[in-house]
Amino acid sequence: xxxxxxxxxxxxxALVIALPAGVSAQDAVSLDQLLQQVRQGRAADNQVNQQRxxxxxxxxxxxxxxxxEAKQLRTQGERRSAQMEAQFDVNDKEIIELDRQLQERLGSxxxxxxxxxxxxxxxxxxxxxxxxxxxxxxxxxxxxxFAQKMGQGNRLASLEEIERLWFELQxxxxxxxxxVKFPATVVSAxxxxxxxxxxxxxxxxxxxxxxxxxxxxxxxxxxxxxxxPASRYTSKIPDVESASSGxxxxxxxxxxxQLVGLLTETPNLRERIDQGGWIGYIxxxxxxxxxxxxxxxxxxxxxxxxxxxxxxxxxxxxGNNPLGRVLAVYxxxxxxxxxxxxxxxxxxxxxxxxxxxxxxxxxxxIAAVAPLLGLLGTVTGxxxxxxxxTLFGTGDPKLMAGxxxxxxxxxxLGLCVAIPTLFLHTLVSSRSKSVTQxxxxxxxxxxxxxxxxx
Amino acid sequence: xxxxxxxLTLIAVLTLIMWALIFERLFFLRARxxxxxxxxxxxWEGRDERESWHARRVREELVSVVGQALDQNLALLKTCVALCPLMGLLGTVTGxxxxxxxxxxxxxxxxxxxxAGVSMATVPTMAGMVAALSGLAMSAWLDNKAYSxxxxxxxxxxxxx
Numbered sequence: 001x002x003x004x005x006x007x008x009x010x011x012x013x014a015l016v017i018a019l020p021a022g023v024s025a026q027d028a029v030s031l032d033q034l035l036q037q038v039r040q041g042r043a044a045d046n047q048v049n050q051q052r053x054x055x056x057x058x059x060x061x062x063x064x065x066x067x068x069e070a071k072q073l074r075t076q077g078e079r080r081s082a083q084m085e086a087q088f089d090v091n092d093k094e095i096i097e098l099d100r101q102l103q104e105r106l107g108s109x110x111x112x113x114x115x116x117x118x119x120x121x122x123x124x125x126x127x128x129x130x131x132x133x134x135x136x137x138x139x140x141x142x143x144x145x146f147a148q149k150m151g152q153g154n155r156l157a158s159l160e161e162i163e164r165l166w167f168e169l170q171x172x173x174x175x176x177x178x179x180v181k182f183p184a185t186v187v188s189a190x191x192x193x194x195x196x197x198x199x200x201x202x203x204x205x206x207x208x209x210x211x212x213x214x215x216x217x218x219x220x221x222x223x224x225x226x227x228x229p230a231s232r233y234t235s236k237i238p239d240v241e242s243a244s245s246g247x248x249x250x251x252x253x254x255x256x257x258q259l260v261g262l263l264t265e266t267p268n269l270r271e272r273i274d275q276g277g278w279i280g281y282i283x284x285x286x287x288x289x290x291x292x293x294x295x296x297x298x299x300x301x302x303x304x305x306x307x308x309x310x311x312x313x314x315x316x317x318x319g320n321n322p323l324g325r326v327l328a329v330y331x332x333x334x335x336x337x338x339x340x341x342x343x344x345x346x347x348x349x350x351x352x353x354x355x356x357x358x359x360x361x362x363x364x365x366i367a368a369v370a371p372l373l374g375l376l377g378t379v380t381g382x383x384x385x386x387x388x389x390t391l392f393g394t395g396d397p398k399l400m401a402g403x404x405x406x407x408x409x410x411x412x413l414g415l416c417v418a419i420p421t422l423f424l425h426t427l428v429s430s431r432s433k434s435v436t437q438x439x440x441x442x443x444x445x446x447x448x449x450x451x452x453x454x
Numbered sequence: 455x456x457x458x459x460x461x462l463t464l465i466a467v468l469t470l471i472m473w474a475l476i477f478e479r480l481f482f483l484r485a486r487x488x489x490x491x492x493x494x495x496x497x498w499e500g501r502d503e504r505e506s507w508h509a510r511r512v513r514e515e516l517v518s519v520v521g522q523a524l525d526q527n528l529a530l531l532k533t534c535v536a537l538c539p540l541m542g543l544l545g546t547v548t549g550x551x552x553x554x555x556x557x558x559x560x561x562x563x564x565x566x567x568x569x570a571g572v573s574m575a576t577v578p579t580m581a582g583m584v585a586a587l588s589g590l591a592m593s594a595w596l597d598n599k600a601y602s603x604x605x606x607x608x609x610x611x612x613x614x615x
Binding site for chain 1 (some may be wrong): 507508509511512513514515516518519521522529530531532536537540541543544547548550551554555557558559593
């Protein structure tokens with residue numbers, strides 16, 4: 001690159017030097033000759049100048065003429081412009097006048113168009129959320145177009161269009177009072193789309209095959225609710241579907257599907273128990289265990305009590321029951337003195353009481369432990385809640401609801417187990433206490449009376 | 455009543471049972487108990503000797519039979535009294551559950567929608583407390599009465615020395 005630049009510079013320099021050298025080399029051989037040449041050249045230049053001046057003078061007249069022509073052209077243009085401006089003003093005034101006339105003549109019609117636009121817009125909004133949209137989906141295009149047309153203000157509504165708006169409003173009114181059947185595409189709970197016969201009850205609910213359907217306004221689809229409300233609501237649906245006339249009871253949702261949605265969201269018993277988590281299951285397990293134990297002890301102690309009472313009436317023949325076994329001690333030890341007999345009886349009673357009192361402590365422990373477990377569940381639930389608060393803040397109460405339900409459900413379960421267990425424990429323990437009292441306080445008396453009677 | 459939900463009905467049933475037990479005890483003390491005491495005293499007084507080991511055992515038996523009759527249903531009554539506040543607590547918790555359910559569905563913006571749950575939470579608590587207080591006095595009095603009557607009977611059955 002550098003070399004190339006050098007070559008270029010050298011070539012340019014050679015050219016500059018060569019040109020005048022060439023001229024002088026050609027024409028001027030000596031200084032005298034050069035002088036001669038210069039003199040001649042000056043004379044030639046003078047001549048050319050004279051010639052140009054003459055030429056210029058000759059042209060001056062022509063130039064003036066050209067200027068004159070241009071000036072004329074300008075005045076002509078100016079005049080034309082003024083003329084046009086005047087015309088424009090006239091036209092403008094005319095336009096304003098005509099516009100005024102148009103407004104004047106539109107007058108009440110303009111108001112009418114405003115009303116038509118508003119009504120069409122409102123009706124479209126309302127119809128799109130309405131259940132009749134399933135049957136007449138093409139009306140919203142017409143209404144949108146019509147509202148737009150009326151909004152522009154420079155086009156007139158045709159009589160047919162106004163009549164159609166009237167017709168659509170009237171049809172919605174009439175349909176809202178009807179229960180009709182029509183085929184529609186339903187998205188089932190499993191996600192399949194299928195063509196089905198559905199029944200529309202007014203504008204309130206759509207049902208099919210004994211199930212409530214949900215109308216999604218945004219997509220205009222019918223979705224079968226995966227979870228239906230309680231059977232006391234759904235049981236009336238088949239009657240309505242099969243009926244062709246007359247009155248039928250029906251669980252109507254006046255909020256057009258909102259209440260049905262809320263009903264399906266409330267958890268059932270099983271889901272509530274699931275909310276309690278593993279602590280909830282432990283509590284329920286303990287409760288069932290306590291119930292079984294209580295029933296077993298209650299039946300056993302009732303039987304024992306009945307046998308003891310019949311034994312009391314018949315002390316001569318000691319049978320196979322706690323009192324009988326205590327009385328049998330006397331029969332075996334008739335010869336011994338009173339104090340030894342008392343000791344032996346005490347021993348026999350001591351042998352009987354643990355059997356009568358067995359499992360009572362267990363019931364009492366469950367009654368005490370169940371609310372404590374509930375408290376444990378409450379605390380773990382609260383831990384979950386606070387974790388949710390740490391992660392997401394307190395803005396959304398729905399996020400905290402899970403932990404709080406666990407907290408409360410376990411408490412409820414604890415109480416639900418503790419209350420019946422406490423009750424059963426009292427029943428069972430009063431039975432056992434009465435038998436024990438008979439053994440401890442009355443057995444000796446029965447023996448004493450027998451001994452005296454002899 | 456409808457403010458308190460199902461738990462309030464349970465409390466009402468429990469209170470009913472409690473007061474039925476209380477009236478049963480009062481009726482027993484007024485109507486049947488005096489004749490029982492008379493019968494026991496007659497048996498005791500009818501004995502020819504009231505000093506031996508046998509006599510003491512028989513006396514013990516007589517007192518025990520009457521005492522058992524006196525104590526009957528008292529434990530159940532006490533349990534009922536103890537259960538009333540527990541039921542109230544149960545009502546509180548179920549009420550709170552319904553409050554949080556409403557909150558989960560409609561958010562915490564509308565206090566009016568939560569009012570039903572709050573009254574379901576508070577009314578049973580109050581009802582349980584009132585029921586327990588009303589029963590507590592009676593059950594304590596009956597308990598005391600049973601104990602003193604038993605002691606009194608034992609004192610009436612004098613022993614010969």
